[in-house]
Amino acid sequence: SFTISLHKVDNTxxxxxxxxxxxxxxRIRIKSVIRSDLKIKSGENVxxxxxxxxxxxxxxxxxxxxxxxxxxxCPFGDVHLYPLGLPRLNRTYIWDVKASxxxxxxLKFSTPWLRQIEPGETCPDSIRYNINSCIDKATVNIGTFxxxxxxxxxxxxxxxxxxxxxxxxxxxxxxGFNIANRASIKRLCIIESTLKGESxxxxxxxxxxxxxxxxxxxxxxxxxxxxxxxxxxxxNYSLSNCERKEERVEYYIPGSPSNPEVFxxxxxxxxxxxxxxxxxxxxxDQDAQNPGILRLLFQVVVQLPQVDENVxxxxxxxxxKNMTVTIHLExxxxxxxLVSEPVCLICKDPRTCDRVLTLVxxxxxxxxFLCKDLSRLRITAEKGIGCMDIRWCQRKVYxxxxxxxxxxxxxxxxxxxxxxxxxxxINVEITSPTLKLRQHVPEQKCNTSYSYSIVSATPETELxxxxxxxxxxxxxxxxxNNITISLKTFGKGFINESIPQDLKMSFVPHIKDECTxxxxxxxxxxVYLQTxxxxxxxxxxxxxxxxxxxxxxxxxxxxxxxxxMGIACETGRAYINIKEETPGAxxxxxxxxxxxxxxxxxxxxxWVNISxxxxxxxxxxxxxxxxxxxxxxxxxxxxxxxxxxxxxLTAIGLTVCCVRKKKKKTQNPMVGVYNANVNxxxxxxxxxxxxxxxxxxxxxxxxxxxxVVYGHLLKESNGSVAPEVDVYRPFDGPIGSLPPSPPxxxxxxxxxxSSNTEEEPPPLTDTDQDTYTFAxxxxxxxxxxxxxxxxxxxxxxVPLLENKEQDGLVE
Numbered sequence: 001s002f003t004i005s006l007h008k009v010d011n012t013x014x015x016x017x018x019x020x021x022x023x024x025x026x027r028i029r030i031k032s033v034i035r036s037d038l039k040i041k042s043g044e045n046v047x048x049x050x051x052x053x054x055x056x057x058x059x060x061x062x063x064x065x066x067x068x069x070x071x072x073x074c075p076f077g078d079v080h081l082y083p084l085g086l087p088r089l090n091r092t093y094i095w096d097v098k099a100s101x102x103x104x105x106x107l108k109f110s111t112p113w114l115r116q117i118e119p120g121e122t123c124p125d126s127i128r129y130n131i132n133s134c135i136d137k138a139t140v141n142i143g144t145f146x147x148x149x150x151x152x153x154x155x156x157x158x159x160x161x162x163x164x165x166x167x168x169x170x171x172x173x174x175x176g177f178n179i180a181n182r183a184s185i186k187r188l189c190i191i192e193s194t195l196k197g198e199s200x201x202x203x204x205x206x207x208x209x210x211x212x213x214x215x216x217x218x219x220x221x222x223x224x225x226x227x228x229x230x231x232x233x234x235x236n237y238s239l240s241n242c243e244r245k246e247e248r249v250e251y252y253i254p255g256s257p258s259n260p261e262v263f264x265x266x267x268x269x270x271x272x273x274x275x276x277x278x279x280x281x282x283x284x285d286q287d288a289q290n291p292g293i294l295r296l297l298f299q300v301v302v303q304l305p306q307v308d309e310n311v312x313x314x315x316x317x318x319x320x321k322n323m324t325v326t327i328h329l330e331x332x333x334x335x336x337x338l339v340s341e342p343v344c345l346i347c348k349d350p351r352t353c354d355r356v357l358t359l360v361x362x363x364x365x366x367x368x369f370l371c372k373d374l375s376r377l378r379i380t381a382e383k384g385i386g387c388m389d390i391r392w393c394q395r396k397v398y399x400x401x402x403x404x405x406x407x408x409x410x411x412x413x414x415x416x417x418x419x420x421x422x423x424x425x426i427n428v429e430i431t432s433p434t435l436k437l438r439q440h441v442p443e444q445k446c447n448t449s450y451s452y453s454i455v456s457a458t459p460e461t462e463l464x465x466x467x468x469x470x471x472x473x474x475x476x477x478x479x480x481n482n483i484t485i486s487l488k489t490f491g492k493g494f495i496n497e498s499i500p501q502d503l504k505m506s507f508v509p510h511i512k513d514e515c516t517x518x519x520x521x522x523x524x525x526x527v528y529l530q531t532x533x534x535x536x537x538x539x540x541x542x543x544x545x546x547x548x549x550x551x552x553x554x555x556x557x558x559x560x561x562x563x564x565m566g567i568a569c570e571t572g573r574a575y576i577n578i579k580e581e582t583p584g585a586x587x588x589x590x591x592x593x594x595x596x597x598x599x600x601x602x603x604x605x606x607w608v609n610i611s612x613x614x615x616x617x618x619x620x621x622x623x624x625x626x627x628x629x630x631x632x633x634x635x636x637x638x639x640x641x642x643x644x645x646x647x648x649l650t651a652i653g654l655t656v657c658c659v660r661k662k663k664k665k666t667q668n669p670m671v672g673v674y675n676a677n678v679n680x681x682x683x684x685x686x687x688x689x690x691x692x693x694x695x696x697x698x699x700x701x702x703x704x705x706x707x708v709v710y711g712h713l714l715k716e717s718n719g720s721v722a723p724e725v726d727v728y729r730p731f732d733g734p735i736g737s738l739p740p741s742p743p744x745x746x747x748x749x750x751x752x753x754s755s756n757t758e759e760e761p762p763p764l765t766d767t768d769q770d771t772y773t774f775a776x777x778x779x780x781x782x783x784x785x786x787x788x789x790x791x792x793x794x795x796x797x798v799p800l801l802e803n804k805e806q807d808g809l810v811e
Contacts (some may be wrong), residue, residue, distance in 0.1 A: 001049045002087045008043035011066045012082065015039045016089070019060050026052035026059070050087075056168040061091040069099040069159075069181075079175040093164040097179065101135060101158040104182040108153050110174075113194070115149025116203050118297075123147070126167040133189060133206070134159035140206050140213055142189055147176070150201050152223075155182060155190040187217040187280075194223040195230075195302045200343065202235075204297045205281055211240065211293035212283050219280040224273075224302055229370065231271035231345060231353055232279065233299045239265060240292035242284035247294055252278040265296065271345060271353030272370060301343040303370065312366040316405050320361035322384035327367075327411060328356045330378050344371035369410075378414035379406055386421040387507040393426075394507055400430070400485060401501040413489050418505070420483040425510045430454070430477045430485070434502045436520070438472020441624065443528045449494045452503070453486040454479075456515065456532075461539050465515060465532045473527045476518035478511050513543045513609070520549040523629040530624040531610060537620025541572065543611040547581075550605050554629045558608070559599035561624040565592045569613035574621060577609040592621075603632075 006012050017037040018024060028035045030048045040046050052058065065082070067074060074097070081093060099105055114129060122128075123146035131142040135158045145151060166172055193201060203220060205212045212218075224230050239247055250260040251270055254277070263269060283294055317323065327346045332355075347353035347368045359365050371377065381402075387393040402416050420428050440446045446469035454465040458481045465479065485505075521527040529546060531538050538544070550556045558578070565574055574592035579585055582604040590596055592613065612621045 001047055002085070003045065003047040004040050004083060004086065005045040006040060006042050006083060010042050010082065011068075013039065013041050013064050014083070014086075015062045015064075016059055016087075017062075018058060019090075022058050024058070026050055026055055026057070028059075055087065056089050059089050061086065061089045062094065063091060064094040064096065067095060067097045067179075069097060069103075069105075074099070074179070074181060076179050076181055078178045081173060081175055088168045090168045091166050093166070093175065095162045095179075096159075097162070098134070098159045102184055104155055104157055104185045105160050106153060106155045106180040106182045107131065107160070107162065107177050108180060109151065109177045112148045114145035114147060114151040115201070116143045116145050116151060118204065119144060119209065125170075126165075127170060127172065128165040130163045130165070131156075132161040132163075133157065134161060135188075138213075140188065142191075142206050143204060143208075150193040150195050150199065151191060152194045153190075153192040155185050155192075157185055157188060187219060188213065190219045190221060192221040192223065193300070195228070195300075196225065198228075198303045200299060200301045202297065202299050205295050208295050208297060210295070211291070212281065212295060214240075214283055214286045214291070215245070216283050217280060219278055221278050222276055222300060224276050226275040227305070228275070228302050229305050230273040230275075230277065231301045231303075231343065231370070232269040232273075233301070233355070234265060234269055234296065235299060236295075236297040237265045238293050238295050240284065240294040241287040241290050243287050245282070245284035247284050248282050250280045250282065252280075268352060268354055269298075270351055272347060272350055301345075303343065303372075305370075310368070312368050313409055314405075315359055315365040315367060315409065317359060317361045317403075318364050320383070320403065320405075322386075323361040323381065325359040325379060325381045325406060326356065327359075327377060327379055327409075330376055330414075332356060332378070344373070344376050345369070346371075346377070374410055375412070377411045379409065379411050380415045380417075381406060381413075382417040382419065384419045384421065385505070387426050388423055390426050390507060390509060394509070396506060398505045399501075400487075400503040400505050402487065412492060413487075413494060415489070416487040418483075418485045418487075420485070420505060422482065422507055426507050427478060427480050427509070427511050428483045429506050429508045430479070430483075431475060431504050431506075432470065432502055433475060433504075435470035435500065436472050437468040437470065437474040437477070439474065439529060440467040440469060441528045441530050443626075449491045450487055450489045453488065455484045455486075456481045457484065458482070463514065463532050463539060463542070464534075464536070466530070466534065473519050473521035473525065474517055475520050478508065478513075478516040478518075480511060480514055513545045516545045516547065518547045518549070519627070521627060521629065523551055523554055525629075527627045528624060529627070531622055534622055537615070537622055538610070538612045540612055540614040543609065545610075546608045548602075548606055548608065548627055550602060551629070553632055555632050556602040556606070557599055557628045557630065558597075558602055558606070559626055560596045561626065563595055565596070565621060565623065567592050567613075567615045567619040567621045570616045572613035574613045574615075575609075575611050576623075577611075578606065580604040580606040 004014055006014065015038070016028065024036050027050070028038050028048050029051055030038070030046065034051070038046070038048060050059075063083075063086075079095060097105060117123065121144075125147065127147055129145040129147075131145070131154055133140045133142055133156045139161070142154065142156070162177075164175060188206065191203070193203070195201065206218065207213070222230060247265065249263045249265060249269070251263070252260050253270070253273055254275065260280075261270065281296060286292065315325070317325065329344055343355065345353040345355065346357035347370060348357060348359075348365055350368075353370060357367065359367075369377070385398055400418055402413060406413060406416075422428065437452070438444060438446065440451065446467065448469045448471065451467050451469040453467050454477070456463040456465055456479045463481075465477070468474065485503075515532060517529070519527065519529065531544060533539060548556060548558075565576070567574060569592055576590045576596065577587060578589075578597065579587040580602055585604070588597055608625065610621075610623055615621060
C-alpha cells in the first residue's frame with residue numbers, strides 16, 4: 001500500500017488518473033472502495049493500493065504546487081520534489097508561480113543544464129522540462145527542454161508555469177533548478193546559454209512553430225570564452241505582416257563600434273564572433289486582418305580559432321566575365337549538413353562567414369576559412385560565353401580551362417560549367433589538338449581525375465553528346481544549338497593532371513548535322529565510338545557524323561558492335577552511310593531493316609554518318625562502332641604482276657624499235673583503215689564542241705606520215721628507240737571535306753544503294769553518236785598536203801577545251 005500525506009501550507013495537490021486510451025483493467029482501492037482515479041488535496045492523508053501488480057501501465061500522476069508571489073513572500077531557493085514516497089508511475093511535477101509583471105523571475109538550472117527541442121521531439125532519458133510564461137491571462141510557451149545542454153538560466157517577466165515530466169522508472173530526487181527574484185527585465189524573456197568548448201546548439205523563438213507574440217521583445221545571452229569563435233545561422237524563419245515597426249534582429253557584441261548591430265531575418269547573420277554576445281528578436285504591430293506569423297529557428301556554432309584563421313587567400317576575378325564561383329560543403333545543395341556536424345565556414349571578411357560563399361566576376365576577394373578539415377569543402381564554378389553575331393566572334397578562340405584563381409585555392413574543384421550560347425545560325429566547335437578526347441563507353445572507361453560532360457540543348461530537345469576525358473582520339477566536335485560543358489573532378493590529382501589543359505572553343509557558321517566528330521586515332525589503339533544520348537536513344541530526325549583520319553601507311557578496319565540498328569521506324573527511314581574520302585569511292589548505305597555492314601578495311605580517310613527516323617514506341621537508336629589500324633601489307637601477287645608487266649613493256653619496246661628501223665628504209669605512206677567493230681562513240685555531255693560535227697572538221701583525221709612523227713627518233717646516233725613509259729602521278733588537287741549526305745527523309749523509301757547496284761552512265765547525245773571518218777592521202781598531193789599540215793599543225797597542239805572555247809568565240 002501507499003500513503004500520501006500533504007500539509008495544508010504546502011498548497012500541493014496530487015492527482016492519480018488513468019492514462020488516456022488505456023482500458024480500466026487496473027483500479028485503485030481505498031479501504032473497500034474501488035476507484036479509477038484519486039485526488040489528494042493539501043491537508044489530506046490517504047492510504048491506497050492498486051488492484052494490479054503493474055500500475056505504471058495504466059495510471060499517471062500529476063503533482064501541482066501553487067506559489068503566490070503577489071500577495072506574500074516567495075519561497076525562493078532550490079525547488080524540491082515533494083511529497084516523498086510516491087508510487088512509481090509516470091509523473092509530472094507542476095510549479096505554478098504567480099508574480100507581478102513589475103518583477104522578474106529567474107529559473108537557474110544546475111548542471112548539466114538544458115537543451116531546447118522542437119515540439120514533438122523526445123528526450124533520450126524521457127526527462128523533459130517545459131516552461132510557460134504567464135502575463136495577465138496570456139500564456140506563452142517559452143520552450144521544451146531536455147537535460148544535457150547549454151541553457152543555464154531563463155529569466156521571465158511575470159508569472160511562470162514550470163513542469164517536469166519523469167518516467168516511472170526514473171530515480172531522480174531533485175528538480176534540478178531553483179527560483180530567484182529579479183528586477184523587471186522589460187521584455188518577454190531572456191534565455192542564457194553557456195558554451196564552454198566547441199559545440200553547436202539549436203534554439204527557437206517562443207511558441208515555435210506558432211507565432212511569436214505581437215510587438216514583443218526577447219533576448220538570448222551567449223556566454224562564451226573569449227578565445228572561442230561563435231557564428232549564427234538562421235535555418236527556418238517566417239515574417240508577419242507589419243503595420244508599424246519592423247521585425248528585426250539586434251546583436252550586442254562587446255568591442256563592436258556599432259552596438260547594437262541590426263540585421264533583417266533574411267540577412268546573412270554575423271559569424272566569427274570572439275567571445276560572448278547578446279542577440280534579440282523584436283516583433284512588430286501586426287495587421288489585424290492578416291497578422292501572419294513571426295517565428296525563428298537558428299543555430300549557434302562555437303569553435304576554436306583555426307591555425308590559419310588570419311591566412312587569407314586572394315581570388316582575383318577582376319578580368320573574368322560572366323562567371324560565378326561557389327565554395328560549399330561536399331554534397332551541397334542536395335545534402336544539407338546535420339546540425340551536429342562540425343561546421344566549415346568560408347569568410348569573405350572577418351565577420352561575414354557562411355557555409356556557402358558565392359563570388360562573382362569583376363572583383364577581387366580575400367577569403368579565409370574557419371574549418372578544421374578543408375577536404376570537406378568543394379568549388380563549383382560557372383562561366384557563360386555568348387555570340388550573337390558571327391562577324392565579331394568567328395575568329396576568336398576561347399580557352400576552356402579552369403582559371404588559376406580557382407586552382408590555387410586549397411579546395412578541391414567539384415565542377416566547372418561552361419554555358420555556350422549562340423543564335424540559331426551560329427554553332428560551336430570544340431577542339432583538343434594535343435590531349436584529344438576519349439569517349440567514355442563500357443569498353444574504354446575514363447580513368448582520369450576529371451571528365452567533360454557535353455550537352456546540346458534547345459527549348460524542344462536536349463542531346464546528351466556524351467562523357468569525354470583527355471587522352472583519346474577525338475580532335476574536334478562541332479555541334480549545333482546551345483552547349484553546356486561540365487568539367488567534373490574525381491580526386492585530388494586534378495590540379496596536377498590539368499596543367500596542360502588544351503580544350504578550346506570557337507563559334508563557327510551553321511553546320512548540316514546535329515553533331516560532327518573529327519577522329520584521329522592512335523595507330524596502335526582500338527577506338528570505340530557511340531551515338532549521343534546513349535541511355536535514351538538518338539532523338540528523331542537527328543543526323544550525326546564521324547570523320548575518321550587514316551594514316552597514309554596504314555589501313556583502318558571498321559566494325560559495328562551489333563548486327564542491326566534495332567529499331568522500327570514510324571515515320572521516315574534510318575540510315576547508316578559509309579564513304580571513303582577519295583575520288584570515285586563508293587558509298588555504302590544501310591537501312592534500319594537491313595543488316596549492318598560486316599567489318600571492312602578502309603584505305604583512306606572516311607565518313608560514318610548515322611541519321612535517325614521517328615522510331616515507334618519503346619525502340620531506341622543506339623549504335624556503337626570500333627576502328628582499329630594495321631600497317632599496309634604489300635601483296636606478293638602484285639609484286640609478281642609488276643615484274644611481269646615490266647618484262648612485257650621491255651619486249652614491246654624492243655619490237656617497236658625493230659619496226660621503226662624497217663619503216664625508215666621503206667618510207668611507204670600509211671593508209672587509214674576503218675575498223676567497224678570498234679565502238680567510236682565517245683561518252684560525254686551534249687555541247688562538248690562549240691559547233692556540230694557537220695559544221696566543223698573535228699571528225700576528219702589526216703594520216704600523219706611516220707617519218708614526220710618519229711623522224712627525230714630515227715636520227716639518233718645508235719638508231720635505237722627507248723620506249724617512253726608512263727609514270728603515275730597521284731592526284732594532288734582538293735578533295736571534298738563534307739560527310740556523305742544521307743537521303744532526304746521524304747525520299748528514303750526506294751533509294752538505290754551503291755553497295756548493291758551501280759547507276760548506268762547517261763545516254764550519249766545525238767551529236768556524240770557521229771562516226772569518225774579518215775581522209776586518205778593521195779599520191780601527188782604530199783607536198784601540198786604537207787603545207788596544209790604545217791598550217792594546221794598549230795591547231796593540233798591546242799587542247800580540246802581550248803578548241804571548244806575558240807569555236808565558241810568564232811560563233
